[in-house]
Amino acid sequence: MLGIGRLGPLGRDGDATTGGSASACPPAVDERGAWVVLAGAHGVGPVTFARLVAAYGSARAVLLDATLPGAVGRLVDASAGSESGPVLSPASAMTVVAAARDPERALDSVRRSGVSVVTQRDAAYPSRLRQIDLPPPVLFVTGSVESLEPRRAVAVVGTRRPTAVGRATSARIAAAVGASGATVVSGLAYGIDAAAHLAAVRAGTPTVAVVGGGHQHLYPAGHSGLAAAIAAGGGSVVSEFAPDVPPSRGTFPRRNRIISGLSDATVVVEAGARSGALTTAAWALEQGRGLYLVPGRLDDPAVAGSLAFLREAGPEARVVAGIAELLEDLGLDAPPRRARSDQAARLGAAEAAIAAALAGGAGSADELVAATGLPGAAVLAALTTLELRGLVVEVLGRYQAAGRLAERPRRGPRPLDARDAGRPVG
Amino acid sequence: MLATLLSATLNGLAGRVVRVEVDVAPGLPGFTIVGLPDAALSEARERVRGALRNSGYRNPPRRITVNLAPAELRKAGASLDLAIALGVLLGSEQVAADAAGLGLVGELGLGGEVRRVPGLLPMVLALRDRGVRRVLVPAEAVEEARLAPGVDVEGMATLGDVASCLRRPRARRVTPAPLPRTGVGPVVVPEPAARGAAGRAEYADRVPDLSEVRGQVVARRGLEIALAGGHALLMIGPPGAGKTLLARTIPSLMPDLDDASALAATVVASVASEAPVTELRRRPPVRMPHHTVSYAGMVGGGPRLAPGEVTLADQGCLVCDELPEFGRDVLEALRQPLEEGSVAVVRVGRWATFPARFTFVAAMNPCPCGRLGSAGQSCTCPTGVPQRYLRRVSGPLRDRVDLWAAMDRVPPELLLRGPAPESSAVVAARIRLARAAQAARNAGVPNGQLGSRALRDACRLGAATASRAVLLADREGLSGRGTDRLLRVARTIADLEGRDAVSVADLDEAARFRVPADRFGLGVSG
Numbered sequence: 001m002l003g004i005g006r007l008g009p010l011g012r013d014g015d016a017t018t019g020g021s022a023s024a025c026p027p028a029v030d031e032r033g034a035w036v037v038l039a040g041a042h043g044v045g046p047v048t049f050a051r052l053v054a055a056y057g058s059a060r061a062v063l064l065d066a067t068l069p070g071a072v073g074r075l076v077d078a079s080a081g082s083e084s085g086p087v088l089s090p091a092s093a094m095t096v097v098a099a100a101r102d103p104e105r106a107l108d109s110v111r112r113s114g115v116s117v118v119t120q121r122d123a124a125y126p127s128r129l130r131q132i133d134l135p136p137p138v139l140f141v142t143g144s145v146e147s148l149e150p151r152r153a154v155a156v157v158g159t160r161r162p163t164a165v166g167r168a169t170s171a172r173i174a175a176a177v178g179a180s181g182a183t184v185v186s187g188l189a190y191g192i193d194a195a196a197h198l199a200a201v202r203a204g205t206p207t208v209a210v211v212g213g214g215h216q217h218l219y220p221a222g223h224s225g226l227a228a229a230i231a232a233g234g235g236s237v238v239s240e241f242a243p244d245v246p247p248s249r250g251t252f253p254r255r256n257r258i259i260s261g262l263s264d265a266t267v268v269v270e271a272g273a274r275s276g277a278l279t280t281a282a283w284a285l286e287q288g289r290g291l292y293l294v295p296g297r298l299d300d301p302a303v304a305g306s307l308a309f310l311r312e313a314g315p316e317a318r319v320v321a322g323i324a325e326l327l328e329d330l331g332l333d334a335p336p337r338r339a340r341s342d343q344a345a346r347l348g349a350a351e352a353a354i355a356a357a358l359a360g361g362a363g364s365a366d367e368l369v370a371a372t373g374l375p376g377a378a379v380l381a382a383l384t385t386l387e388l389r390g391l392v393v394e395v396l397g398r399y400q401a402a403g404r405l406a407e408r409p410r411r412g413p414r415p416l417d418a419r420d421a422g423r424p425v426g
Numbered sequence: 427m428l429a430t431l432l433s434a435t436l437n438g439l440a441g442r443v444v445r446v447e448v449d450v451a452p453g454l455p456g457f458t459i460v461g462l463p464d465a466a467l468s469e470a471r472e473r474v475r476g477a478l479r480n481s482g483y484r485n486p487p488r489r490i491t492v493n494l495a496p497a498e499l500r501k502a503g504a505s506l507d508l509a510i511a512l513g514v515l516l517g518s519e520q521v522a523a524d525a526a527g528l529g530l531v532g533e534l535g536l537g538g539e540v541r542r543v544p545g546l547l548p549m550v551l552a553l554r555d556r557g558v559r560r561v562l563v564p565a566e567a568v569e570e571a572r573l574a575p576g577v578d579v580e581g582m583a584t585l586g587d588v589a590s591c592l593r594r595p596r597a598r599r600v601t602p603a604p605l606p607r608t609g610v611g612p613v614v615v616p617e618p619a620a621r622g623a624a625g626r627a628e629y630a631d632r633v634p635d636l637s638e639v640r641g642q643v644v645a646r647r648g649l650e651i652a653l654a655g656g657h658a659l660l661m662i663g664p665p666g667a668g669k670t671l672l673a674r675t676i677p678s679l680m681p682d683l684d685d686a687s688a689l690a691a692t693v694v695a696s697v698a699s700e701a702p703v704t705e706l707r708r709r710p711p712v713r714m715p716h717h718t719v720s721y722a723g724m725v726g727g728g729p730r731l732a733p734g735e736v737t738l739a740d741q742g743c744l745v746c747d748e749l750p751e752f753g754r755d756v757l758e759a760l761r762q763p764l765e766e767g768s769v770a771v772v773r774v775g776r777w778a779t780f781p782a783r784f785t786f787v788a789a790m791n792p793c794p795c796g797r798l799g800s801a802g803q804s805c806t807c808p809t810g811v812p813q814r815y816l817r818r819v820s821g822p823l824r825d826r827v828d829l830w831a832a833m834d835r836v837p838p839e840l841l842l843r844g845p846a847p848e849s850s851a852v853v854a855a856r857i858r859l860a861r862a863a864q865a866a867r868n869a870g871v872p873n874g875q876l877g878s879r880a881l882r883d884a885c886r887l888g889a890a891t892a893s894r895a896v897l898l899a900d901r902e903g904l905s906g907r908g909t910d911r912l913l914r915v916a917r918t919i920a921d922l923e924g925r926d927a928v929s930v931a932d933l934d935e936a937a938r939f940r941v942p943a944d945r946f947g948l949g950v951s952g
Contacts, residue, residue: 163804190813198943202901222813226943229903302804363801364834366641370844376643377919377935384934388897396792396799396945397644397832 029103034059035119036110037103039138040242043092045254046134051079051087066100106242113243115215116141118148128153132261132287136240140215143231147206148238148262152182154330155259155284157277158192158269163302166192166270168400169294171199171393173267175402176323178205179390180332185210185263187255188223188230188237192269192277195395197226199402203390206235208262212255213247215239238262256280257287265290265330267320271305278305285316290330294320350374350382355391355405363398429516432529432558433509434549435501438731438771438778439697441545441552443529445495446506448513453489459510461494464502473504474511476536481585486518500776502730504533505543508562511585512592523592529553529561530588531571538585542567547696547703550574562588567702573692633677637849641836642668648831648939649787650853653679653743654860655918656872658764658786658826660749660819662942663833664796664803669789673714673745676787678850681858682708683741690781691741698733710742713784717751725759726771726780734771736763736782749788750818757823760786764826767875785874786826790819792945799945800834816945828874828911829939860921873918878910885913885920886927894930898937912936 029037038059039049049059055078056062062078065071072093079088088096099106110117118124118139126148129135141148154177156170174184174196184200186193188209200207209230213219215237218227227237240258241251256279260266266284268291271277284291293310296303310317320326347355350372357371368379383399386392390403429448434441444461457471478485492510494501509530515521531549532540542564543549550561554577561579563571568581582588639646645661649672652659661669683691691707715724715735726734736744736759746752746760763769763782770779792798793812798805805812836844864873867884876884887895895916899909913928915936920928 160809161805164799164801190809201903204901220810220813222817225903232900232903365643366836366840366844369643370840373845376647377923378931380644380647380938381931381934384898384937388901388934396942397834398799398801 029060029063029107031058031060032119032121033103033107034063035121036117036138036242037099037106038062038096039119039136039240040106040110040245041092041096041099042245043089043095045087046136046240047081048079048088048092049137050134051081055079062096063100063103066097071097071100109244110140110242113214113216114142115243116145118145124149126262128263129258129261132257134257135261136258139238139240140243141236141238142215142227143236144206144234145236147183147208147234147236150183150206152180152330152332153185153208153263154182154332155185155263155266155280156192156196156269157186157256157259157266157280159272159275159277159302160189160191160193161272162191162195162270163300164396164398166294166302167195167395168393168398170195170269171395172323172400172402173269173320173326174199174207175203175390175393176327177330177332178203178207179403180327182264182330182332183208183235185259187211187252187259187280188218188220188227190220190223194223194226196269197230199393200235201226201229201233202387202393203403204233205390206233208235209237210255210259210262211237211239211247212241212252213239214241214243214245216243217246219247252276253279257283260284260289261287263289265292267326268293268306268309270294270296270302271309272301273304273308275305278309281309281313281317285313290318291316292318292320292326292329348382348385350378351386351391354379354382354386355401358392358399358401358405363400365397365399368399427517427519429513429525431509431513431516431525432553432556433506434529434531434552435499435503435505436543436545436549436697437499437776438726439545439548439693439733439737439780440778441549442499443552443556443558444499444501444506444509446509446513447493447495448510448517449489449491449493450486450514450517451489451491455487455489457490457492459492459494461492461497462500463494464500466504467494467501467506470504470507470510470534473507473534473536474514477507477511477534477538477585478514480536481538483515483520483585484518486514486520488518490514490517503543503545504541505531505545505549507534508532508540508582508585508588512588515589521589521592525592527557527559528592529556529558530563531561532564532582534585540564540582540584540588542570542702544699545693545697546570547573548693550577550579551693553577562591569705570696570703573689573703573706634671634675635678635850636675636853637847639668639672639675640844640847641840642672642833644938645669645672645831645833646847646853647935648829649676649679650857650922651915651918651939652785652787652829652874654857654873654922655828655864655914656783656785656874657828657915657918658874659788659829659831660824660827661787661789661831661833662792662945663789663831664791664800664835667833667835669833670747673747673787673789675850676743676745677709677712679854679857680710680712680743681854681861683710687741694733694737694740694781698738711739712743712745713739714745714747717746717748719752719756721753721755721759724756725763725769726778727773729773731771731773731776731778733780734769736760736769736784737780739784740781742784744784744786746786746788749790750815754818754820757819761822761826764823788827790816792816799832801837812945824941825907827941828915830942831939832942856922859924860918863921863924864918873914873921876914876917878906881910881913881917885917887913888927891928891930891933894933898933902937902940902943908941912940915939 052062075093076086080086170192178200184207186196197207260280260283268277268281293306353372357368362368362371391405393402431446434443533543546567550571551574562582565581565583571579648659688706696703713735722728724734767783769782793807795806797803798812916928916932919932
């Protein structure tokens with residue numbers, strides 16, 4: 001693959017079929033550049049892109065024709081499918097014409113924004129995305145392009161307004177998934193998404209954020225620091241939109257298909273009745289990928305959407321019955337494990353006491369101090385030690401066991417325990 | 427005949443020596459004051475006239491010109507009254523005295539009584555620095571003036587006292603001057619020892635002890651570190667978590683000020699206080715301005731160029747409860763004092779730099795409804811509203827916060843049966859030790875103000891600690907500034923524990939006071 005910006009200039013692998021007749025015409029770009037220009041034009045989605053390229057034979061041909069008089073009408077007509085009408089509006093066709101007349105401008109803007117470009121024609125294009133309907137023709141990536149092709153990938157998504165338990169659950173799942181060697185995929189949104197990304201970053205495992213707008217309009221803007229940390233931590237921030245495309249109402253549902261498409265399975269942590277995470281869930285099923293939903297209390301609005309989805313979806317939609325169970329269902333190896341006694345021996349005295357207190361239900365620093373009897377300073381320091389080892393996640397000032405510590409609960413059928421009955425799952 | 431006397435006015439917190447030249451010359455009777463006087467000073471003419479007549483002197487039927495030098499300095503207030511009146515007496519030869527080496531500060535009443543002016547102490551200090559060895563001050567504030575070392579201070583109750591005191595040169599008036607006849611109520615001066623004890627007891631009465639705060643280990647420890655190292659602390663928690671209670675324990679935790687700091691704090695009190703200051707302010711000030719405070723109220727200003735809350739908190743602690751509710755411009759104005767330890771106030775024709783070196787302690791709710799992140803509760807704010815609420819505290823201001831402490835309501839189980847918390851005395855002792863360690867190492871600069879380079883030297887990182895610091899900074903996406911913040915806090919923790927070099931445990935603990943990324947996003951203000 002050749003990228004734009006950090007990976008080098010465009011246009012070495014241009015296809016040789018382009019004729020000399022184009023020399024007088026503006027589009028002095030190769031086919032790969034033409035893909036970037038055409039896919040990056042506002043109003044050209046994957047359907048339009050596919051139909052135009054099919055009608056003209058190549059993206060370069062589309063751009064060449066767009067520079068000739070009367071192109072708007074021809075483009076609109078060419079975007080009509082066998083059954084449906086044209087999907088390209090005249091207004092969007094005019095943006096294509098404008099882009100075709102000055103393709104360098106679009107390419108320059110991509111170069112200047114410093115993002116890498118991966119097209120479907122590149123070997124680096126994620127193979128999981130090739131398998132879905134309407135794969136995005138071009139991906140714009142910051143961070144590691146290789147992170148889009150992990151051995152295993154699990155999406156963790158949910159509402160932007162989670163409960164504290166939901167955040168913690170998201171963080172624990174992400175930490176566990178990361179610890180097992182899989183990559184966490186999510187959408188960089190507030191709430192569940194951010195908790196998942198953050199837990200992965202803090203555990204030092206790569207994570208992929210799929211954003212619903214161009215890189216120059218990162219949404220939400222407050223997560224630009226998180227995005228930078230994701231890219232720096234071996235993960236990537238990826239978008240199907242050109243860097244200068246602002247996010248809008250329609251761009252988020254579109255990116256959801258990429259979240260599920262990049263992943264082997266999708267885990268929905270909390271989704272209210274109209275949560276966008278449910279569209280990701282629907283995409284996952286449609287794409288034939290795994291889908292797991294974290295259930296909750298019957299009357300809890302935070303999971304109303306998840307429960308309704310579980311009821312209506314077929315048996316493909318599974319329930320998350322626990323972190324360890326989820327890993328097992330996902331077929332993820334438990335993290336490279338040492339003997340348990342060995343692991344306990346490697347924890348310091350304070351860390352071990354805190355691990356025990358966490359297992360006993362303590363959650364806040366105050367509760368940990370009360371349960372362990374250690375001085376506050378020692379508890380705080382030990383929590384960081386545990387966090388760096390991926391054994392604890394912090395969410396809004398509360399702590400939860402993660403990684404191997406979260407696996408402690410015994411597996412397999414066990415007698416009903418009155419204590420467990422009232423506890424929220426996850 | 428010309429008489430020349432030294433007096434002083436106040437500019438900001440500093441006294442400015444003013445040479446008062448009074449020329450009593452033949453000509454059409456009149457009284458003119460030149461040299462940029464403000465309204466209060468222009469009216470000195472009427473006060474001096476009344477005081478002279480009612481003290482049994484004549485108002486000479488001459489042309490009286492008062493010049494206040496340096497001429498370009500704008501003078502305010504009534505502190506020159508006494509000098510002007512004496513100048514008239516000397517100029518008209520009603521009193522004969524040698525005024526060399528003499529300074530006078532005081533406001534006159536129409537009956538001739540001498541009254542205290544705000545800022546007497548810095549004015550006396552300024553006169554002393556100019557080489558004045560003997561200063562006559564209002565009797566009611568003679569104790570305040572005597573806080574200035576190295577100068578002879580005499581209290582004057584009336585204009586007549588001044589004249590008689592000068593007639594008997596160098597006669598020391600040791601006994602307190604008689605009370606003025608009118609205007610001022612009786613001044614009760616208790617024995618110094620008794621007053622000190624009573625004042626201390628009353629002070630302590632209103633301050634809760636840290637042992638009354640149960641739970642809140644993060645915020646308690648954060649407060650301890652903040653006060654020990656001069657770090658800014660921001661507590662985030664729901665209403666009822668105990669943020670305000672914790673902030674109110676601050677006076678019980680701060681060590682007494684040393685001589686230089688105490689004098690600086692007393693100067694501020696002298697300028698700001700309506701009543702005379704009677705003793706050196708050994709206790710650091712703790713200011714808790716309400717969130718409706720105006721810009722001028724916070725940074726200083728107004729017609730008198732008065733010090734604001736940041737200056738009143740100098741050498742002490744500024745507590746801002748409900749931080750996002752403060753006006754945006756008020757919050758932005760905090761950046762300069764937090765960065766530089768002083769604040770510049772500019773008014774038409776005048777400007778002043780006020781000291782403002784304080785420990786900043788702030789508290790806020792996590793969101794408008796207050797429930798975000800509370801155990802067992804869910805936030806009812808619309809999407810994005812909590813984030814916007816938090817962002818009312820701007821990035822540059824957040825950058826100045828070294829310590830972030832998330833708080834939650836303490837569950838009843840812990841309130842009733844939790845471990846007994848440490849008392850203020852125990853924590854205050856650790857803070858005192860940490861301050862002493864910093865003073866010895868950093869040349870008087872608290873850890874919270876250390877520059878990058880000095881900080882790295884002070885931390886004495888070894889191979890293990892340096893790589894731990896890198897690991898922590900990487901995980902949090904910290905910039906250079908964020909890394910400095912981590913090291914600063916770790917340095918203070920090590921000082922609290924009496925360690926020479928920062929340890930891995932110190933770094934780990936410091937990392938717990940990071941910017942809450944789950945509220946603000948990772949590294950946004952890092």
